[in-house]
Amino acid sequence: MPLAPATVRRIAHLARIHIADDDIPRLQGELNGILGWVEQLAALDVEGVQPLTGAARMALRLRDDAVTEGGIPEKILANAPERAGDYFVVPKVVE
């Protein structure tokens, strides 16, 4: 089922990417091209097949719940677009 322009806008909003109205038709065509192509998987019978989440041949390890590093606020804030003291600054969220 091809994506409608409203669906493209909705996905873009979910992904938090601003898309100009002029770009919607081009994106709609590209995304439908890719989705139409991956549609070929529908031809396969996957009944009863266990999904494979990754290629690592191991269970995830557990580690001790202990502090291993820290106390480096300057490093953590070194690339902040905007900071105030030891805080990241963002536009006001709550009036």
Place this chain on the structure above:
Amino acid sequence: MSLTDLTLADARELLARREISARELSEAHLEAIEKLNPRLNAFITVTPELALAQAEAADRAYAAGEAGPLAGLPLAIKDLFCTEGVRTTAASLMLENFVPPYESTVTARLRAAGAVFVGKTNLDEFAMGSSNMTSAFGAVANPWTRAGDAAALVPGGSSGGSAAAVAARLALGATGTDTGGSIRQPASFCGIAGMKPTYGRCSRFGIIAFASSLDQAGPMARNVEDCAILLTAMAGFDPKDSTSADRPVPDFHAACTRGVTGLRIGVPKEYAAPGMPDEIAALWQAGRDWLRAAGAELVEISLPHSEYALATYYIVAPAECSSNLARYDGVRFGRREDGADLIEMYERTRAAGFGAEVKRRILIGTYVLSAGYYDAYYLRAQKVRSLILGDFTAAFARCDAILTPTAPSAAFAQGEKMDDPVKMYLNDIYTVPASLAGLPAMSVPVGLNQEGLPLGLQVIGRPFDEETVFAVADKIEKAAGFSARPALRAGG
């Protein structure tokens, strides 16, 4: 022989015998970069001060008899590996001014082994592409051109800058990363060797993430032996990566000369499909003949779900990418565009910071993970991934390694295949299956096509059996005797 034409193994020998100094070796490569990088654009950032400081440290280490296994060897680092204090961009405007406060585990290991970093190489933005055309820092030119035609060709991608730098003799070796073919396809396009190890062999810590269940670092160099030397230094368990394999690292270098006597080499019958260009089919046949002559047995195998691997990959990888790249929100690091509120700031930041291909993949990934579509796309793709792994498991009951072409074509011109994303995706048709199954796979250069462009063959191995892959690739390399060099190179 000029210093930039040495293999990594030979350079190491000369350094150890103190016949050359690490400083002069590094200076020769830095001069070559200065001269050729304006035409190749293989490097986003060149690091001469760092390189010379590391070279001088290497010379002191040799003098003191304490040199590490890679002491004084000039390497290029894909600009996807975080390097402390050295700008790391992922070829994206999002990270144009990002200077990591920490070091990736793989580059930390290379530093500890004494390597010299000459610079950070260009790539497709966030490693998403097969041509290096999606870099925000401009396209990379392949040092090879078609005979009698000066038109710039792509070096492949996403590790295109690393492949071009090694082929043009701007570094003795390089790091790459491979998610669906990003080491092997550019290696094939640039006439060099490149190995994607088993998933979990090299730590992913500090490598900017694209698709975490597929991303794997690996070496690129001008021959198989040099790749083995590099991988021995890069690999190893790292508690900072939850999927890092806690197992010993073999001596990959020693494995290169094991030979192939008695090995069973699988040839997947489904890959011999109509549409494979004659010259690629002929080189694939030559590869089989060389291995048979060297004492291997050829076995026909079946990988029936391989034809679905690309479509599976283009659901799984974008899904993981949409999740991984959610971190670029303009708050803690990277680019920020102002907005009236938080949501508008996010949306403007991500619209300005990401290029077209990255946005496409984030949008596809967001869609296939969204409510109502998850089962039909993402869950189904994960099940097909299971079938693809099952094909390999069954095949490896009958063979020890698998031989295929690396890529369906030689390097193409800059700007080609840009009109339709799916056309570009088809570049990875032979490399993606091993990625989905997490298997080690290597591209080795074997010959030139009629236009004078290099072509590679791919050797795929069992999980954590890089040693057999190196042994088979080494035999192919020796039999092929590939000695052609690109038009554009240091000393050329």
